[in-house]
Amino acid sequence: MKTLLKSAVLASAVCATLAPAVASAQAKEQFVPVLVYRTGTYSPNGVPWANGFVDYLKLVNERDGGINGVKITYEECETGYATDRGVECYERLKAKGPTGATGFNPLSTGITFALTEKVAADKIPLFTTGYGRSESADGSVFKWNFPLMGTYWTAADILVQHVAKKGSLKGKKIALVYHDSPFGKEPIPVLEEHAKKHGFELLKLPVTHPGVEQKATWLQVRQQRPDYVFLWGWGVMNSAAIREAINVSYPRLQMYGVWWSAAEPDTLPAEMAAKGYNGLAMQHSNENSAGVHKDMIKFLHDKGKGTGDKKEVGNVLYNRGMLSAMLLVESVRQGQTKFGKKPLTGEQVRWGAENLNIDAARIKALGLDGIMQPLKTSCLDHEGARKARIHTWDGTTWSYTSDWYEGDNKFLRPMVEAQAKKYAAEKKIEQRDCKKES
Amino acid sequence: MFYRENGQFKTSYAEDQALLSIRQDRWFIWLVLVVAFVVVPLFASEYLFKAILIPFLILALAAIGLNLLVGYCGQISLGTGAFMMVGAYSAYNLAVRVPDLNILLVFVLAGLITTVAGMLFGIPSLRIKGLYLAVATLAAQFFMDWLFSRVKWFTNDSPSGSVTAPAITFFGATWDSPTEKYLLVLAIAVLFALIAKNLVRSNIGRSWMATRDMDVAAEIIGIRPVYAKLSAFAVSSFFVGIAGALWAFVHLGSWEPLAFDINRSFSMIFMVIIGGLGSILGSFLGAAFIVVLPLLLNQVPHWLGIPISTATASHLEFMIFGALIIFFLIVEPHGLARLWAIAKEKLRIWPFPH
Incomplete structure (x- = not known):
């Protein structure tokens, strides 16, 4: 070799x-x-x-x-x-x-x-x-x-754009399940700004490194029943999160992963059960x-x-x-x-x-x-x-389920x-x- | 033959109380210091400074601090990472909020803040001991982790929770080249090693050791356990706090609580155990073992030109490192410092052992 x-x-x-x-x-x-x-x-x-x-x-x-x-x-x-x-x-x-x-x-x-x-x-x-x-x-x-x-700020902006397209976010709840590190915390400022702008409630649910143990986090998801879950994980944390979502029967259709939480190693362990799980495709998919x-x-x-x-x-x-x-x-x-x-x-x-x-x-x-x-x-x-698109896991592979979105620079640039x-x-x-x- | 004290007579009390009573030892230490302060800065590469020597010296300083507590006073602590974290974040907040403060003063103040935190978490030691105390200090680890990742004030409202240390400037100069940073860390480490060495020979150090060996007996001969235990926590935390501030400011530059997580606490405990409980030299040896050895093991296949994959090299590193820890603990449970002492004993009568 x-x-x-x-x-x-x-x-x-x-x-x-x-x-x-x-x-x-x-x-x-x-x-x-x-x-x-x-x-x-x-x-x-x-x-x-x-x-x-x-x-x-x-x-x-x-x-x-x-x-x-x-x-x-x-x-x-x-x-x-x-x-x-x-x-x-x-x-x-x-x-x-x-x-x-x-x-x-x-x-x-x-x-x-x-x-x-x-x-x-x-x-x-x-x-x-x-x-x-x-x-x-x-x-x-x-x-x-x-x-x-x-x-990550672009990613967070695009995810909000996508879910906002499905209906007004006013009064809704979005949970951010994130890796408790600089990586996971990065999108929070943008999501908080959006929460103010769109009038949704943002639940921040941190997961400690390496993220194998998430029972408590998903119990909270079950209690709070957010309308959407954004997953900001990496490594085993992703597959563990999807498994826990299945356990508390949170609908995978309402889950959106960042582009680091939307690849084969994350969904393959759950295979068919992960069907409907969405993720950002950072320009490319598979x-x-x-x-x-x-x-x-x-x-x-x-x-x-x-x-x-x-x-x-x-x-x-x-x-x-x-x-x-x-x-x-x-x-x-x-x-x-x-x-x-x-x-x-x-x-x-x-x-x-x-x-x-x-x-x-x-x-x-x-x-x-x-x-x-x-x-x-x-x-x-x-x-x-x-630019990014959304792709969705159909049980065996990822395929695109949305058009191109572009991060709103008028909104993001002043923050940057x-x-x-x-x-x-x-x-x-x-x-x-x-x-x-x- | 070479290492004999024959003919070395002590003629004054000062000589009798000298830190190193044998002439050869004194020469050896001076030689090490000359090499460390003069020869190494002349010849070492940037990689050696930044990736090996600076982390080694800082962790050795933290190990000395922990050794005072665990090795000399017998109080097990699993909260070293937390106390390093307190030192790092105190130094950060002091440096950012009071920009004109001399950075050396910042380090000392950070050490003092850590002292207070250490004494707070040391209070349970008055009632509980051994493994139970270890669990109580573990609480410090989780509490500090929570505090510095959740309370935004401590990170100056950084959106990602990661903070960046300002440059190290004092006496009108910026200490940012690897050699300067190394000399700064070396000077601090040597100074504190000297303080620690003298502390453990003093009244207070002896009260720690008495408490460690049998606390009831120590109390009977007139040592106040409250004073002995809390002073050990205080001094240890001061050392560890300064090491934490150095680790953040000099070595990492940018950090998040993850840099001082539970694994850091564990690796500090390993350093002290492998180096030798109750030995200042052991702290240095232990730090070298834990910091330098994995890096060497990782690079050996590369140096030898053996083409193995990165993953295999990494796995080999873990396996050999683990095996070596077990090997050393079986061969000498009292740590590398004890091996060093045995070697000196043998050297004394070499080459005629009988």
């Missing part, structure tokens, strides 16, 4: 540690650190994401010979979803490769918080595709953070026959070079990992248009990430048509796109800016003037 590439990476990494000056000075390589969790209670969700991420990096090397001729090297580091181990992994990998780390994808909101100041000091971009801190969408304060494709998937099969899995199981290609979280890697690679590609076709430093990649423009033609060229919508970032907007300003004041960061930069 070990590929030539991987052993080459290992060998070069070993050489790099033994004799840094000799091995890496001339290499035309772009080093990508891969923070993953393949063990522990979050691994059911962490593994497919990691496999998608690594597969995409491999695919770029195998199919295109790297990014414009610059080979991608990578190294995985196990964080176990723990903040302190994540920080250790960051320190371990940040200076590897000829130009240092390209950018970090920590796949944990807690690690994102811990790394936010560190990346600014080390000048490495921090990509948090669909997670991270919501106020970091404001690039004028958060120069190094890129919560691409949507933040598409498995787009151009990029065919390439994955052709260039990697048919040759025995795939990272995980062949059947996993196209799963929801596999696709998300793949898209996260794609956005990183595209940032490098964009950076190369300005700085030349060579290995880029973190600072140069940051420029690329801030000037991403993935339009319909580019999406088609990447083999991602139908999976993602156009995305355009700028100094002010590090999020790039705010206010929170970003507060952060800037607390940390004494000087806000960039985006008018001058563009």
Whole structure:
């Protein structure tokens, strides 16, 4: 299963540690650190994401010979979803490769918080595709953070839009069952604002990490009978929540998961019983026959070079990992248009990430048509796109059950800016003037 | 042969009361200090500082604090994580709300606030002991977890409940390079190790040990248990609080209550037990064992160039680490510090053991 590439990476990494000056000075390589969790209670969700991420990096090397001729090297580091181990992994990998780390994808909101100041000091971009801190969408304060494709505030806004469409929310009750961590608490401010605006009551029901034990929480759901339950969970917490919902016979049709609570590992344990459970689809769902998937099969899995199981290609979280890697690679590609076709430093990649423009033609060229919508970032907007759909579990697979929604930026942007300003004041960061930069 | 005290005579009371009575020990400690303060900052890499040395020193400081309570006074505490949390959040609130306060003063005040919290949760120790006390201190863990994740005032109304420490600035300079942070933490750790070492040789330390060995007998010879136990809780919490503030400000930078959860309390207890109960050196050895060893184990396959998957490396790390804990506890139940003492004994008569 070990590929030539991987052993080459290992060998070069070993050489790099033994004799840094000799091995890496001339290499035309772009080093990508891969923070993953393949063990522990979050691994059911962490593994497919990691496999998608690594597969995409491999695919770029195998199919295109790297990014414009610059080979991608990578190294995985196990964080176990723990903040302190994540920080250790960051320190371990940040200076590897000829130009240092390209950018970090920590796949944990807690690690994102811990790394936010560190990346600014080390000048490495921090990509948090669909997670991270919501106020970091404001690039004028958060120069190094890129919560691409949507933040939790966008997600919360879209969920409310969707349920509001089904009938007025006045006097209704919405329960938020959330992972009691920065990740789970992120949507609360937006939901509270919406509760005021629409006149619904918001019940906040925290679930302690790792979320295996939720009896008490769902007892409350049973007593309060909310009209909708929003699930903000991750790892085993999701499947446990769905199981508890079945136990207290809360209708799955009225349950909506965020995009991290709506993938195969969450619903498969309950199979048919989870039928009707809804979730946000962060642009993509479980598409498995787009151009990029065919390439994955052709260039990697048919040759025995795939990272995980062949059947996993196209799963929801596999696709998300793949898209996260794609956005990183595209940032490098964009950076190369300005700085030349060579290995880029973190600072140069940051420029690329801030000037991403993935339009319909580019999406088609990447083999991602139908999976993602156009995305355009700028100094002010590090999020790039705010679109999502709802998909629903039918007992065996996920399928779309709504049209596209777009996060209401008129509503969200003032909140983002206010929170970003507060952060800037607390940390004494000087806000960039985006008018001058563009 | 090399480690013999022959010919070293004590000619004054000061010499008789010296912290380290054998010359070789003094040299060794000076050597360690010179290496730590001079050689390491010259040669260590950023990774070594940030990922290994700084966390090791901070947790060693917390382990010393816990060792004073568990190892010297015999009061089991499962609330170390909670007290570290109190230290971290007190320091955060002081630094954010009183921005002009000197950061060193912030750490000391955070330590004092933790002292008060520690004494409050130490009151049950006057009536209950052993495992029952452990359960009572466990309450501190859950209470603090609840307090800092539910009461928004403590996190300055941060929407996600995660707070970010301000930069460490004092004497007109910002201490933000890894070397500076390391030296700061090292100086604090050495200072507190010295304080602890002297405390346990003093009147108060002896009253703790008497209470630990047999509280009824201690009371009969005139030691007030209230005073002995609560002072142990107070001093221990002060150390732990400062360690918590350092962990948050110097190591993590941003944190949420999860960073100080029950697992932190457990790992602190393991450090003290594996390092050696009732030993300051043991606190350092235990911290090294718990902090550094897993990281080394995780990277060994990589260094050797063995291509195994991340998951396998991680599982191996857990298995070997677990096996080593059991191995050391079987070989020497009194901890690594005792192994060190045995080694010194052997060295004394080496190479002619008879």
